Amino acid sequence: MKKAEQSKVMWNKYKPFIWAAAAVVIYIVIMLLDGFDMLSRHQKSLLIPILVNVILAVSLNLTTGFLGELTLGHAGFMSVGAYAGCLLSLSLDIPEPFRIIICLVFGGLVAAVFGLIIGVPVLRLKGDYLAIVTLAFGEIIRSVIVNLEFTGGAAGLKGIPRSTTFTIAFLCAAITIVVIRNLVYSRQGLAIRSIRDNRIAAESIGMPVSKYKVLAFVIAAFFAGVAGVLYGQNLGHLSPSDFDYNKSIEILVIVVLGGMGSLTGSVISAIVITVLPEVLRGADDYRMLLYAVVLIVMMILNASPKAQEMKANLAARFRRRKPDGVPGGKEE
Amino acid sequence: MALLETKNLGISFGGLRAVDDFNICVENEQLYGLIGPNGAGKTTVFNLLTGVYKPTRGSFFLDGVKLNGKTPSQINQAGIARTFQNIRLFKKLSVLDNVMAGFHNDMQYSLAAGILRLPSYYKQEKVYKEKAMELLKVFDLQNEAEYLAQNLPYGKQRKLEIARALATGPKLLLLDEPAAGMNPHETEELMKTIRFVRDTFHIAILLIEHDMNLVTGICEEVTVLNFGQELAKGKTDVVLNDPKVITAYLGE
Numbered sequence: 001m002k003k004a005e006q007s008k009v010m011w012n013k014y015k016p017f018i019w020a021a022a023a024v025v026i027y028i029v030i031m032l033l034d035g036f037d038m039l040s041r042h043q044k045s046l047l048i049p050i051l052v053n054v055i056l057a058v059s060l061n062l063t064t065g066f067l068g069e070l071t072l073g074h075a076g077f078m079s080v081g082a083y084a085g086c087l088l089s090l091s092l093d094i095p096e097p098f099r100i101i102i103c104l105v106f107g108g109l110v111a112a113v114f115g116l117i118i119g120v121p122v123l124r125l126k127g128d129y130l131a132i133v134t135l136a137f138g139e140i141i142r143s144v145i146v147n148l149e150f151t152g153g154a155a156g157l158k159g160i161p162r163s164t165t166f167t168i169a170f171l172c173a174a175i176t177i178v179v180i181r182n183l184v185y186s187r188q189g190l191a192i193r194s195i196r197d198n199r200i201a202a203e204s205i206g207m208p209v210s211k212y213k214v215l216a217f218v219i220a221a222f223f224a225g226v227a228g229v230l231y232g233q234n235l236g237h238l239s240p241s242d243f244d245y246n247k248s249i250e251i252l253v254i255v256v257l258g259g260m261g262s263l264t265g266s267v268i269s270a271i272v273i274t275v276l277p278e279v280l281r282g283a284d285d286y287r288m289l290l291y292a293v294v295l296i297v298m299m300i301l302n303a304s305p306k307a308q309e310m311k312a313n314l315a316a317r318f319r320r321r322k323p324d325g326v327p328g329g330k331e332e
Numbered sequence: 333m334a335l336l337e338t339k340n341l342g343i344s345f346g347g348l349r350a351v352d353d354f355n356i357c358v359e360n361e362q363l364y365g366l367i368g369p370n371g372a373g374k375t376t377v378f379n380l381l382t383g384v385y386k387p388t389r390g391s392f393f394l395d396g397v398k399l400n401g402k403t404p405s406q407i408n409q410a411g412i413a414r415t416f417q418n419i420r421l422f423k424k425l426s427v428l429d430n431v432m433a434g435f436h437n438d439m440q441y442s443l444a445a446g447i448l449r450l451p452s453y454y455k456q457e458k459v460y461k462e463k464a465m466e467l468l469k470v471f472d473l474q475n476e477a478e479y480l481a482q483n484l485p486y487g488k489q490r491k492l493e494i495a496r497a498l499a500t501g502p503k504l505l506l507l508d509e510p511a512a513g514m515n516p517h518e519t520e521e522l523m524k525t526i527r528f529v530r531d532t533f534h535i536a537i538l539l540i541e542h543d544m545n546l547v548t549g550i551c552e553e554v555t556v557l558n559f560g561q562e563l564a565k566g567k568t569d570v571v572l573n574d575p576k577v578i579t580a581y582l583g584e
Contacts, residue, residue, distance in 0.1 A: 179447050182446060182447045182448070182449055183443075183446060183447050186441075186443075186446025186447065186453065187436060187439045187441065187446060187456075187457075188443055188446055189446070190425075190429060190432060190433055190436065191433070191436055193422070193424070193425060193429075194422045194425065194433045194436075196424075197421075197422035197423050197424050197425060198420045198421065198422055198423070200384070200404075200416075200420060201416070201420035201421065201422065201496075202422075202433070203403070203404040203405050203408075204382060204404055204408060204413070204414055204416075204420075204497075205408055205413065205433060205434050205436065205496060205497065205499070205500050206405045206406075206408035206409045206436065206437045206500055207405055207433070207436055207437075208405050209405065215443075261424075
């Protein structure tokens with residue numbers, strides 16, 4: 001008991017450093033692979049979309065997993081950020097890393113402002129109603145973009161400088177994860193999680209519930225906007241149909257699959273869900289069918305009580321073989 | 333001046349006067365009981381005093397400050413904390429975090445300090461973690477600090493709810509049936525804890541209870557409610573022997 005406690009304390013103390021080291025190693029490995037030309041063009045083209053989805057999933061997890069509000073409009077915020085950031089990049093003529101940084105911040109801020117405008121009235125709603133209203137918001141944004149002149153209408157926005165590099169996307173993803181993790185495990189994040197568990201009790205101990213709901217919503221919108229800018233400046237063009245409700249649902253699928261309120265889960269699941277359709281490309285006509293089947297199987301393995309029981313049993317058997325000192329089977 | 337004072341407080345739901353002309357005076361460091369048969373409006377009174385319901389008539393004051401129309405969160409900050417009849421803990425948070433949540437408004441570090449992990453974050457988290465552990469010790473919960481609240485046994489969940497309410501630093505604590513579901517031994521222990529809390533934190537406690545042993549054991553004064561109206565009030569032993577009260581509980 002004592003020993004297990006100690007190892008847990010040690011683990012918690014060094015966890016941030018271990019994660020940081022892991023991130024650096026992953027980054028170096030990918031850069032090396034790229035440097036020695038060991039990645040195919042196809043594999044390289046997947047790197048940035050994976051990171052974009054990581055940012056989207058981690059930020060949606062803040063509202064859905066930690067605040068506990070089901071929102072289906074995340075692609076809406078992504079599109080607002082994408083258009084704001086990419087339009088700015090078209091009219092901004094300064095050297096490169098600075099331009100994209102300014103565009104990323106601008107895209108994020110515009111999305112955050114939209115998050116505030118939408119969040120204040122909408123967060124009075126609960127559950128299904130909130131889901132439907134946010135879904136409608138996403139669709140409204142899309143139709144507005146289709147019908148505006150300066151966004152390029154239905155044909156989309158072309159000729160955007162393609163300045164998203166792997167390094168920039170990686171940094172953005174890392175910052176997103178760190179900011180949201182630190183937020184969740186601060187005083188403000190504790191309030192956000194308390195509101196999820198019991199709103200009435202949170203009010204009864206003096207927490208300004210609406211303020212924190214809007215805060216979580218706005219921060220999630222900010223990062224969705226950043227992801228949008230990365231996305232647009234990676235492809236070089238934007239089209240409104242990229243941000244329809246399918247995209248919102250896809251992000252939600254990533255979050256649910258990775259586990260509500262689990263940041264590591266969101267990251268892993270973002271990678272899996274982005275890569276999966278490409279891996280299945282060989283299956284041609286059956287691709288979407290297989291994709292659906294794999295999703296269902298993964299959901300069952302992740303969420304059903306029976307499967308979790310099996311996992312726990314396996315972990316217990318593993319632990320029995322190595323009686324002490326093995327911190328294996330760590331559940332997030 | 334009394335700590336809590338209500339003046340003809342009342343609320344109607346449609347045509348039903350759930351609570352009517354409710355007058356109560358709770359002094360500093362007093363243990364006050366609110367009793368009555370089921371459906372008498374006791375919890376409704378609590379919901380009025382904590383801002384969950386807005387009173388349709390009358391007003392109430394804490395330390396002379398009028399609190400009608402304030403939100404639950406403002407009322408808590410003014411100094412009234414409560415527990416709930418059907419326990420409302422943050423189930424998926426640890427026992428320690430439940431109490432830390434109670435310190436939420438005392439902790440002052442900003443959003444930026446939390447995200448950037450500035451020194452003020454570490455300093456305050458440490459101070460309030462120690463305070464929270466002290467509070468858990470009062471309720472003999474220090475060994476379960478890392479458990480999820482939902483995994484605590486029922487009696488300890490009730491205690492944790494009291495600890496969380498105390499963390500907000502109230503002047504008046506409202507306990508809604510604290511002994512519900514406890515066996516006589518646990519109730520005995522709870523009575524000691526309630527007295528201890530009053531003496532250590534120097535607060536007044538207003539409690540709803542059906543367990544007459546607890547009421548006679550610790551309450552200095554009681555008010556009896558029946559059908560939303562005050563039936564009797566005064567010293568506990570006098571009121572409980574009032575024929576009107578006995579009739580309300582047992583019938584003619």
